[in-house]
Amino acid sequence: MSKPRKQIHLAAHFPGVNNTTVWSDPQAGSHIEFGSFAHFARTAERAKFDFLFLAEGLRLREQGGRIYDLDVVGRPDTFTVLAALAAVTERIGLTGTINSTFNEPYEVARQFASLDHLSAGRSAWNVVTSWDAFTGENFRRGGFLPQQERYSRAREFLATARELFDSWRGDEILADRATGAFLRDARAGSFVHQGRHFDIHGQFNVPRSPQGRPVIFQAGDSEEGREFAAADADAIFSRYNTFEEGRAFYRDVKGRLPKYGRSPDQLLVLPAATFVLGDTDAEAAELAREVRRQQVSGATAIKHLEFVWNRDLSAYDPDGPLPDVDPDPGEHTVARGRAQVRMYRDPLTTAREWRELAAANKWSIRDLVIETGNRQSFVGSPATVAKVIDDFVQADAADGFILVPHVTPGGLDDFADSVVPLLQERGVFRAEYEGATLRDHLGLAHPDAATAAERAAS
DSSP states (O other): OOOOOOOOOOEEEESSSSSSSOOTTTOOOOOSSHHHHHHHHHHHHHHHEEEEOOOOOSOOOOOOOOOHHHHHHHHOOOOHHHHHHHHHHHSEEEEEESSSSSSSSHHHHHHHHHHHHHTTEEEEEEOOOOOHHHHTTTSSOSSOHHHHHHHHHHHHHHHHHHHHHOOOOSSEEEEEETEEEEEOOOTEEEEEESSSSEEEEEEOOOOTTTTTOEEEEEOOOOOHHHHHHHHHEEEEEEEEOSHHHHHHHHHHHHTTSSGGTOOOOEEEEEEEOEEEOOHHHHHHHHHHHHHHHHSSSSHHHHHHHHHHSOOTTTTSSTTTTTOOSOOOSOOOSSEEOOOGGGSSSOOHHHHHHHHHHHHHHHHOHHHHHHHSSOOOOOEEEEEEEEEEEHHHHTTTTTEEEEEEOOSGGGGGIIIIIIHHHHHHHHHHOOOOOOSHHHHHHHHHHOOOOHHHHHHHHH
């Protein structure tokens, strides 16, 4: 008997201004005006995507003591945008990244439970940690936590938030006008949590939401991040969008689930994916080359090289050869608040490899950054891209993809109009939404209220 074809999950990421987006493109719109977010969300909903995803930055990044000129200045608050989108959409899930290092469980649980009510059951929380003291300077508590401590706090943060969500069973509101009784149980929402990171008690003031609790996403790729996802998340984001790396990550994360009493279908693996479409594969390849050159200006190339060299390289010509000076391996970094600096654990080795590549291919600094940086995940005609996406999912290299267009807000339109219909023809993507909540879209079980009540009482 042949294996049944898996259904593909698709989501859309509205990125900040960075090396993926091309803000200088004539078709690019604002990253602040609500109309951009509304257009993007409506396109994703028209295409029957599972959800829209917003990242979050808690501090503007710096390079050489100056604000990194590709960062977002004035990006609206995540909850504000998602709440507004709930009013102009009907089915698309609304996912926000909220940090567990500097926020508090009661506040975050209240915000997500409220969003779930406002959206009729479409909210999701991407639980992240903060890794640097630079970001912590914006907060009263300040500082930062070592990696193991960050995940310890994150696990307890999420457990505490779930206790708050589950402090309501869902049947407490009576609202009997004849008797004047509003609640069946005056202690509804009561909670007590005593732990290493949080010691709180009181009554949660948001009744049980349509999904029971929001869908939980996790984005960590470290050993701690993978374990956190296997134990507690409904979906994990992945940076692996090549076939073999994707399959290895998929096997690894899914293989961790049994020890937590979970089955493979209880955690979705969703890599981020960029794309360039053309009428033909050759046209798409040419467009992709143009996009990469737009994404990596001369100034951007120098800044990227500084991640590795950890020194000011502004005097170097981006169209010239790589610096002959070696990187500074010191702990201080010229790039503050950028997670990319952690990718280069051995800068001296990276510099040597890059010099060899540049010499062999006669690459300038800019050429090197373009060629060694992230390429578009899917490049080709709509038919080619649809087939590759389907092949990935059927081969268990992913359960679907979070699409990141290089132009916002209209960069998703072509994919929605050309690739999605081909996936629907293949029978691997929905033609209509079959449920109302994000859990329905993702095929996730609804948390049982009785089980939740038992957990809250224990």
